[in-house]
């Protein structure tokens with residue numbers, strides 16, 4: 393009798409457990425398919441759903457060259473002296489000083505808008521990513537995108553003695569692996585046709601990190617393509633991202649290496665996105681008001697003045713070029729607004745605190761200003777001599793050009809009127825026969841957006 397009751401009890405228990413497990417399985421399957429087909433709730437996109445104001449540091453064009461790739465010898469000196477004024481001989485110190493600033497002030501996020509390396513050298517990418525790791529360990533999340541120099545670059549070189557040697561470059565699939573911790577693994581969506589991704593560092597403010605580079609044919613052509621484009625497939629993906637942000641009530645900042653608006657009448661082709669018109673229209677439609685770019689190495693803010701809700705493009709000055717600017721972007725949650733201003737990497741203080749003996753580093757402000765000011769003097773002087781100008785006239789023109797360049801790259805070209813515009817050197821420059829130099833000087837003077845180091849964006853407008 394007892395045996396029969398126990399047997400029945402066991403059978404009931406087994407039946408109950410079977411039904412229970414089946415129901416549990418059905419619930420789990422239903423949850424799985426629900427999240428597969430329907431978007432997650434907004435709060436699940438971001439780890440940061442607090443109402444705390446957020447601080448973003450913005451840098452561009454680091455052009456980092458690994459110390460393993462240069463002995464600072466004859467070949468390297470020759471290479472940098474024929475360059476565009478980048479302070480590559482001290483780029484490791486500039487980066488270390490920048491990281492020291494970040495560790496001291498602990499911003500929530502650091503964004504780097506491309507040209508992370510000099511010419512896409514694998515060694516430079518690996519060293520830079522190790523440096524970025526130390527920033528993240530200190531509590532600042534890093535987000536990067538590539539620039540035109542970073543991928544498939546046939547110009548990757550190592551400098552040893554009197555010679556340059558080919559160095560390994562990286563390919564696009566390597567980029568997202570090397571920088572997995574700096575955006576790619578945190579992305580809430582990734583484009584299949586480029587290295588673009590969508591990140592949600594906070595619930596209320598999302599980052600549309602766009603890869604605008606055309607590196608596919610670089611190695612076969614033998615030159616890294618400088619111009620940029622948003623491909624049709626990427627455009628379709630952006631549209632989905634903007635729809636998703638709209639649905640979740642999040643503001644979007646777009647980050648790309650190329651510019652969405654012109655920053656100059658002469659530094660435009662190859663710099664402003666080839667299909668900037670198409671992308672601007674899309675951004676306007678979805679109220680994307682701010683783009684963070686780089687590429688031109690000049691600190692410059694452009695806007696489409698006439699529009700009711702203007703689109704702003706902040707081109708960050710290169711971190712590798714005088715005056716070594718980076719931007720600070722504060723997002724105020726309550727007022728749903730942004731405030732932007734710039735700061736300079738404090739290399740002198742870093743050198744002093746680290747007991748560095750190099751006099752150039754200890755007097756970096758004076759040294760780097762002089763270095764940058766003189767960067768293209770030799771080339772221009774030679775061409776002016778060939779055009780028949782006297783040494784005195786050339787000196788006057790070069791002095792003015794030096795001051796113009798220093799102010800232009802610092803975003804302070806509006807200071808020109810008082811002391812420069814009525815000078816003999818300026819008159820000579822503007823009376824030059826038609827040439828790039830003449831157009832360049834005129835374009836600096838005619839820049840209409842005079843505030844290049846500060847901006848306020850109110851998302852409620």
Ligand SMILES: [Fe+2]
Pocket residue numbers: 453455507539541687689710
């Ligand atoms: Fe660059």
